[in-house]
Amino acid sequence: MSGAAWAEEMLQQWQQSTQQGIEAWQAMLGRTPQPNLSQYWMPFFNQGASLLSQMVREGGSPEVLQLWKRFLDEGIEAWSKALEGALASEGFAAAFGKYLEQYLGAAGPVQKEMKKAGEAYLKALGLPSRNQIAEMTSQISWVESRIEELEAKIEGVMGSLASLQATLEKARREGTLAS
Amino acid sequence: MAGGDDPPSQEDGKGEELFLATCDPEVGQTPRDLIYRKGKARLYRYRPTSDAVYPVPVLMVPNLGISRPYIFDLLPGNSFIEYMVKQGFDFYLLDWGIFGDEDDGLTVDECVLRILPVMVKKLLENSQAKEVSLLGYCMGAPLSACYLALHPEAPVRNFVNMAGPIDFEKAGFFTAWMDKRHFDAEKVVGAFGGMPADLIRVGFKLLKPTADLSSYTNLWWNMWNDRYVEGFKALNKWANEYMPIPGCFFKQWVGEFYQGNKMVKGELYFEGRRVDLSNIRCSVLVVGAQTDYIAPAACVKAMVDVVSSRDTEYVELPGGHISVIAGRQAATIAWPKVSGWLGPRSQ
Numbered sequence: 001m002s003g004a005a006w007a008e009e010m011l012q013q014w015q016q017s018t019q020q021g022i023e024a025w026q027a028m029l030g031r032t033p034q035p036n037l038s039q040y041w042m043p044f045f046n047q048g049a050s051l052l053s054q055m056v057r058e059g060g061s062p063e064v065l066q067l068w069k070r071f072l073d074e075g076i077e078a079w080s081k082a083l084e085g086a087l088a089s090e091g092f093a094a095a096f097g098k099y100l101e102q103y104l105g106a107a108g109p110v111q112k113e114m115k116k117a118g119e120a121y122l123k124a125l126g127l128p129s130r131n132q133i134a135e136m137t138s139q140i141s142w143v144e145s146r147i148e149e150l151e152a153k154i155e156g157v158m159g160s161l162a163s164l165q166a167t168l169e170k171a172r173r174e175g176t177l178a179s
Numbered sequence: 180m181a182g183g184d185d186p187p188s189q190e191d192g193k194g195e196e197l198f199l200a201t202c203d204p205e206v207g208q209t210p211r212d213l214i215y216r217k218g219k220a221r222l223y224r225y226r227p228t229s230d231a232v233y234p235v236p237v238l239m240v241p242n243l244g245i246s247r248p249y250i251f252d253l254l255p256g257n258s259f260i261e262y263m264v265k266q267g268f269d270f271y272l273l274d275w276g277i278f279g280d281e282d283d284g285l286t287v288d289e290c291v292l293r294i295l296p297v298m299v300k301k302l303l304e305n306s307q308a309k310e311v312s313l314l315g316y317c318m319g320a321p322l323s324a325c326y327l328a329l330h331p332e333a334p335v336r337n338f339v340n341m342a343g344p345i346d347f348e349k350a351g352f353f354t355a356w357m358d359k360r361h362f363d364a365e366k367v368v369g370a371f372g373g374m375p376a377d378l379i380r381v382g383f384k385l386l387k388p389t390a391d392l393s394s395y396t397n398l399w400w401n402m403w404n405d406r407y408v409e410g411f412k413a414l415n416k417w418a419n420e421y422m423p424i425p426g427c428f429f430k431q432w433v434g435e436f437y438q439g440n441k442m443v444k445g446e447l448y449f450e451g452r453r454v455d456l457s458n459i460r461c462s463v464l465v466v467g468a469q470t471d472y473i474a475p476a477a478c479v480k481a482m483v484d485v486v487s488s489r490d491t492e493y494v495e496l497p498g499g500h501i502s503v504i505a506g507r508q509a510a511t512i513a514w515p516k517v518s519g520w521l522g523p524r525s526q
Contacts, residue, residue, distance in 0.1 A: 072396055080389045087352055087385065096385075097361025108370030134281035141218050148217070148297060
């Protein structure tokens with residue numbers, strides 16, 4: 001196949017896959033779970049990959065490959081722009097919220113149960129649970145804060161002592177220190 | 180990270196080998212020392228490498244949770260921190276840490292009123308400097324802004340906001356997705372204790388669904404470029420390593436910043452103290468990115484309108500949220516801009 005024919009075929013395939021992708025995206029708004037959008041790009045991407053392999057093996061035309069890369073870059077950019085509008089829409093935000101709600105409804109209780117089971121298992125082994133370690137960590141943090149406060153107070157006292165000492169020295173030098 | 184426009188050629192590169200290698204790229208290689216720790220937070224100082232060091236040190240305050248701070252020190256030759264150290268800055272980084280269940284009680288108040296002040300204090304003690312410059316990236320910028328607003332007496336000479344959201348009504352997709360009507364942070368925290376890393380991943384991947392395809396296409400195109408592949412692996416490792424956000428912090432972050440937009444409205448209170456951004460009087464540089472989906476330029480730019488500083492500058496650079504901090508574009512445009520602005524103000 002000539003370079004021009006290759007390019008023509010790739011362009012057509014690209015346009016077709018872009019169109020399919022856009023239709024899928026539009027249909028998806030408000031629907032969960034979301035489809036894997038990359039499936040619409042993959043055939044085109046794979047075609048380029050085999051083209052590259054062929055070029056490396058047999059020394060094909062780099063111009064055709066460059067053209068393919070340009071189509072892909074432009075296509076991705078066009079896709080990005082199209083998606084931007086959809087992602088910023090109220091419809092998407094609502095769909096996202098709904099998806100999250102469903103996810104939390106399903107995953108939240110499972111997570112809680114797993115935590116509960118994990119804690120029971122650790123207890124049976126005589127090991128500290130996550131909660132106990134968390135509690136201990138916050139106690140250490142509290143002790144750390146208290147040490148910092150004490151440090152700051154000691155610094156303050158040291159500062160006052162230093163300035164008192166300086167005043168005394170000065171008074172001693174000037175002979176104004178009362179005996 | 181974008182590669183060249185020339186078609187790939189094999190030359191004698193071993194990018195393919197590098198890509199297939201199972202070992203992790205060695206990130207965060209700039210030599211540093213731990214200066215102080217408070218809870219999970221760590222203060223690091225990067226060892227100066229230049230003969231002349233600016234007398235005003237820099238404290239970088241990154242985002243809390245979400246991602247790891249090694250993005251600022253990705254690889255030798257592709258590291259913001261390494262660059263700043265070479266430019267002569269006495270550079271410190273606040274690493275908020277990796278949070279677990281035990282941190283779900285951490286609040287924004289604690290970060291602003293206790294962690295940041297103590298880190299600034301310890302930095303000044305360590306560096307023997309009288310003043311410091313704050314450099315907030317992403318969420319680190321509004322946290323630093325709150326600290327500055329509540330501590331107008333703090334010895335902060337300069338403040339750089341890099342891609343940090345300020346006016347949350349203009350925060351694009353996240354403003355829309357976290358609208359009160361659709362998003363209930365209380366429920367998320369109720370179910371998981373905090374904001375789990377997996378959910379954060381979903382949110383960030385949705386911001387730009389074509390991002391993975393784009394980056395893999397560019398990788399494939401540059402498969403014989405060793406440097407590109409090495410950079411890709413490091414950046415890809417970072418981009419897929421999401422971190423959870425502590426529960427109380429997340430509720431406050433969503434409710435008061437995104438849903439209430441209280442900081443910029445002057446309605447935000449920490450322990451009864453109002454956050455008034457007009458208390459900020461130091462020199463301010465604000466860096467927005469033209470195609471930032473996380474903190475769009477308009478929401479970052481708002482900073483220059485709310486502070487009282489006489490010396491303010493806003494720059495809008497090409498690229499997205501990450502391209503101001505890592506990658507080829509950052510190294511050629513953003514880093515020199517930040518360094519060039521900070522240098523004369525750090526004498």
